[in-house]
Amino acid sequence: xxxxxxxxxxxxxxxxxxxxxxxxxxxxxxxxxxxxxxxxxxxxxxxxxxxxxxxxxxxxxxxxxxxxxxxxxxxxxxxxxxxxxxxxxxxxxxxxxxxxxxxxxxxxxxxxxxxxxxxxxxxxxxxxxxxxxxxxxxxxxxxxxxxxxxxxxxxxxxxxxxxxxxxxxxxxxxxxxxxxxxxxxxxxxxxxxxxxxxxxxxxxxxxxxxxxxxxxxxxxxxxxxxxxxxxxxxxxxxxxxxxxxxxxxxxxxxxxxxxxxxxxxxxxxxxxxxxxxxxxxxxxxxxxxxxxxxxxxxxxxxxxxxxxxxxxxxxxxxxxxxxxxxxxxxxxxxxxxxxxxxxxxxxxxxxxxxxxxxxxxxxxxxxxxxxxxxxxxxxxxxxxxxxxxxxxxxxxxxxxxxxxxxxxxxxxxxxxxxxxxxxxxxxxxxxxxxxx
Amino acid sequence: xxxxxxxxxxxxxxxxxxxxxxxxxxxxxxxxxxxxxxxxxxxxxxxxxxxxxxxxxxxxxxxxxxxxxxxxxxxxxxxxxxxxxxxxxxxxxxxxxxxxxxxxxxxxxxxxxxxxxxxxxxxxxxxxxxxxxxxxxxxxxxxxxxxxxxxxxxxxxxxxxxxxxxxxxxxxxxxxxxxxxxxxxxxxxxxxxxxxxxxxxxxxxxxxxxxxxxxxxxxxxxxxxxxxxxxxxxxxxxxxxxxxxxxxxxxxxxxxxxxxxxxxxxxxxxxxxxxxxxxxxxxxxxxxxxxxxxxxxxxxxxxxxxxxxxxxxxxxxxxxxxxxxxxxxxxxxxxxxxxxxxxxxxxxxxxxxxxxxxxxxxxxxxxxxxxxxxxxxxxxxxxxxxxxxxxxxxxxxxxxxxxxxxxxxxxxxxxxxxxxx
Numbered sequence: 058x059x060x061x062x063x064x065x066x067x068x069x070x071x072x073x074x075x076x077x078x079x080x081x082x083x084x085x086x087x088x089x090x091x092x093x094x095x096x097x098x099x100x101x102x103x104x105x106x107x108x109x110x111x112x113x114x115x116x117x118x119x120x121x122x123x124x125x126x127x128x129x130x131x132x133x134x135x136x137x138x139x140x141x142x143x144x145x146x147x148x149x150x151x152x153x154x155x156x157x158x159x160x161x162x163x164x165x166x167x168x169x170x171x172x173x174x175x176x177x178x179x180x181x182x183x184x185x186x187x188x189x190x191x192x193x194x195x196x197x198x199x200x201x202x203x204x205x206x207x208x209x210x211x212x213x214x215x216x217x218x219x220x221x222x223x224x225x226x227x228x229x230x231x232x233x234x235x236x237x238x239x240x241x242x243x244x245x246x247x248x249x250x251x252x253x254x255x256x257x258x259x260x261x262x263x264x265x266x267x268x269x270x271x272x273x274x275x276x277x278x279x280x281x282x283x284x285x286x287x288x289x290x291x292x293x294x295x296x297x298x299x300x301x302x303x304x305x306x307x308x309x310x311x312x313x314x315x316x317x318x319x320x321x322x323x324x325x326x327x328x329x330x331x332x333x334x335x336x337x338x339x340x341x342x343x344x345x346x347x348x349x350x351x352x353x354x355x356x357x358x359x360x361x362x363x364x365x366x367x368x369x370x371x372x373x374x375x376x377x378x379x380x381x382x383x384x385x386x387x388x389x390x391x392x393x394x395x396x397x398x399x400x401x402x403x404x405x406x407x408x409x410x411x412x413x414x415x416x417x418x419x420x421x422x423x424x425x426x427x428x429x430x431x432x433x434x435x436x437x438x439x440x441x442x443x444x445x446x447x448x449x450x451x452x453x454x455x456x457x458x459x460x461x462x463x464x465x466x467x468x469x470x471x472x473x474x475x476x477x478x479x480x481x482x483x484x485x486x487x488x489x490x491x492x493x
Numbered sequence: 494x495x496x497x498x499x500x501x502x503x504x505x506x507x508x509x510x511x512x513x514x515x516x517x518x519x520x521x522x523x524x525x526x527x528x529x530x531x532x533x534x535x536x537x538x539x540x541x542x543x544x545x546x547x548x549x550x551x552x553x554x555x556x557x558x559x560x561x562x563x564x565x566x567x568x569x570x571x572x573x574x575x576x577x578x579x580x581x582x583x584x585x586x587x588x589x590x591x592x593x594x595x596x597x598x599x600x601x602x603x604x605x606x607x608x609x610x611x612x613x614x615x616x617x618x619x620x621x622x623x624x625x626x627x628x629x630x631x632x633x634x635x636x637x638x639x640x641x642x643x644x645x646x647x648x649x650x651x652x653x654x655x656x657x658x659x660x661x662x663x664x665x666x667x668x669x670x671x672x673x674x675x676x677x678x679x680x681x682x683x684x685x686x687x688x689x690x691x692x693x694x695x696x697x698x699x700x701x702x703x704x705x706x707x708x709x710x711x712x713x714x715x716x717x718x719x720x721x722x723x724x725x726x727x728x729x730x731x732x733x734x735x736x737x738x739x740x741x742x743x744x745x746x747x748x749x750x751x752x753x754x755x756x757x758x759x760x761x762x763x764x765x766x767x768x769x770x771x772x773x774x775x776x777x778x779x780x781x782x783x784x785x786x787x788x789x790x791x792x793x794x795x796x797x798x799x800x801x802x803x804x805x806x807x808x809x810x811x812x813x814x815x816x817x818x819x820x821x822x823x824x825x826x827x828x829x830x831x832x833x834x835x836x837x838x839x840x841x842x843x844x845x846x847x848x849x850x851x852x853x854x855x856x857x858x859x860x861x862x863x864x865x866x867x868x869x870x871x872x873x874x875x876x877x878x879x880x881x882x883x884x885x886x887x888x889x890x891x892x893x894x895x896x897x898x899x900x901x902x903x904x905x906x907x908x909x910x911x912x913x914x
Contacts, residue, residue, distance in 0.1 A: 083699045083701075084699060086701070110699055111699075111712045112699060112704045112707075112712050112713075113707065113710060113712050114701070114703040114704045114707050200699070203697050230688065230696075230697050277516060377516065380516065380517070381516050381517050381518065381521065382517075382518075382520065382521055382524070383517060383520075383521035383522075383524045383525050483691050483885075484691055486506075486507040486510065488525065489507060489509075489510045489515060491515070492514075492515055492516045493515065493516030493517055493521075
């Protein structure tokens with residue numbers, strides 16, 4: 058692999074494009090051609106890049122340009138072309154043809170895609186181009202979320218993959234997760250499975266608090282900074298739809314039915330209520346008559362926004378207290394033994410998360426550590442293997458999964474008792490992801 | 494030194510964590526640090542119970558300001574909350590501002606050398622993100638002479654160490670650009686080193702020489718005279734634990750572990766000196782001296798005298814880089830250069846990770862983080878890792894002897910330990 062001195066970023070005005078360009082310019086000290094539809098948009102991208110990483114020193118290395126005027130020249134002098142244009146074959150394939158014509162042999166070309174086939178996108182290139190074509194799936198915002206899924210396809214050269222992985226890791230400071238060219242790769246496959254199933258359950262329990270109830274059950278003590286439906290609102294319901302629709306179409310695993318987009322999501326999308334970016338979606342912030350901020354949630358049945366109630370769920374209080382005292386096993390014991398619907402839901406989702414995260418080992422990633430790293434650094438969710446330890450070990454985790462009538466992943470079934478199941482302790486302290 | 498004290502190992506928390514954001518308190522920090530540390534060393538609750546029954550074990554807790562940051566004092570008694578095996582174990586909290594960890598280590602080694610106890614568990618801890626940075630800055634001002642140097646001053650310590658930068662520049666008639674460039678390089682080195690340390694606070698943060706040199710403006714604001722944000726250590730939550738033992742127990746422990754006593758490094762020398770508390774008095778007193786911080790230098794000399802070692806024997810240093818100016822002054826205090834020539838060692842790569850005299854392979858306070866009461870213990874742990882070859886990606890090749898300098902206040906309380914096999 059050539060030394061990466063010059064990079065072209067396509068889609069440089071978006072949050073991901075600008076943020077990724079900032080990483081490459083700052084950590085990689087590379088000259089970055091920031092290309093967008095027009096130069097003014099590219100210049101906006103430069104400002105976004107600088108404020109995302111908070112250093113003006115990268116400004117001289119960021120060069121604005123447009124696809125029409127500058128693409129061929131920029132690509133021809135680049136060592137890496139990083140494409141972050143819209144998530145569709147219709148947009149990416151014509152651009153790839155132009156890149157393919159302009160690139161020098163040995164130039165890396167990579168895409169940020171949440172679900173498109175890397176092998177299909179690589180088809181635009183000649184043999185050398187295919188060999189150097191990758192998915193480099195950064196997460197939002199790139200400076201804070203350090204995950205990079207490095208997606209390979211059959212045409213890649215292992216030596217180049219190794220060098221690129223080292224560059225992403227050692228130079229750009231990414232947590233590199235190697236994944237196969239499978240739908241949504243590792244992080245989004247696991248993350249959006251849980252989010253969409255939470256959305257389905259919210260509809261099922263819409264008369265009991267729906268969206269707000271499910272998020273309350275899946276709060277910090279379950280190992281996440283942001284509850285799942287709040288996350289969907291944060292990423293945008295349209296983005297959520299694109300990911301789960303693709304997963305529903307392209308996968309046929311045991312969780313297949315959980316990728317079906319709930320009807321109320323489509324209804325909100327059709328109304329333009331896409332989440333935080335459009336002002337309202339699953340949630341809406343408002344002010345009470347006395348000027349205080351108030352969070353409302355979307356009442357699915359009533360098709361209206363109502364205040365998020367303060368749920369009084371004793372086992373969650375107790376689990377939170379235990380987490381607050383750094384008693385993680387104690388907190389999981391509370392969850393395991395609690396009675397009632399909320400506890401049943403909590404157990405189901407913990408079981409589902411552990412089961413599904415570990416089930417992709419072999420198909421999407423080679424090891425459970427890759428799956429754990431993806432969730433820990435891309436979603437800030439406590440990795441599945443850490444749950445296994447806090448649940449009391451593989452036997453206890455299998456028991457929870459079996460009770461939830463979910464598949465027991467092979468890697469868990471084969472695990473030896475008495476040895477910590479979570480192996481990334483020195484890379485990622487999973488305890489930090491449990492919030493009390 | 495007679496009556497050697499051995500370091501059996503330890504552990505630290507991930508200094509990147511924000512315990513308040515996690516909904517956790519000083520107690521959870523304490524609990525995780527102690528549980529992880531004892532597990533890493535291999536000191537079991539049953540063994541602690543047995544040692545306690547024989548009155549052979551004590552606990553020494555370094556903490557600067559639990560009262561203000563955590564609204565909790567009496568930190569020396571808190572191991573009892575971690576595990577009942579600590580019921581009855583003599584324990585107390587030790588405080589000397591940023592040198593609190595070292596004063597705890599010092600108290601522990603004294604009890605071990607006198608054979609009052611055979612085993613000492615030393616914990617350093619500070620939780621700091623419970624308050625805003627300006628409130629925390631005021632709390633930290635109590636490490637200076639608050640009434641005279643900190644009251645009503647926003648961020649007093651960057652200002653005090655900014656003054657140190659001024660004095661160094663003036664006293665040695667240094668070229669300002671070259672000197673400030675050297676300070677920026679100290680920052681760059683510490684951040685670069687922190688990237689290899691999986692427990693460092695800034696391991697995923699961006700820093701390079703260009704950014705560290707770009708002082709002023711919104712991205713690298715001036716905070717204390719010449720010093721900008723990149724010249725400062727960070728507000729950090731964290732704790733560290735080391736287990737020390739005298740020969741009586743270290744031999745027993747080695748046998749139990751199926752290893753030799755020589756597997757464990759010793760505290761070979763130490764120094765402890767207190768300079769006048771106000772910065773102004775320090776400067777006035779040092780006029781005419783070769784060193785701007787003569788008591789810091791004296792502390793290093795004391796540790797060398799007690800260990801029978803000298804600068805040439807030290808393979809790795811952990812220093813108290815609360816600010817780039819403090820690390821700058823430490824370079825000559827260690828004897829790496831003559832005073833006023835520190836920038837030459839920086840420019841020549843002498844103190845870099847692969848240099849002849851690497852300083853702060855862990856990332857130091859600027860890169861690894863500075864949970865005030867924990868820093869001294871964290872440094873001892875890092876020197877232990879270096880001389881036992883267990884520092885992983887930040888291992889300095891072939892390190893046999895290491896030295897740590899931990900200071901409290903504006904180089905007021907000075908502590909040095911030399912550790913090696």
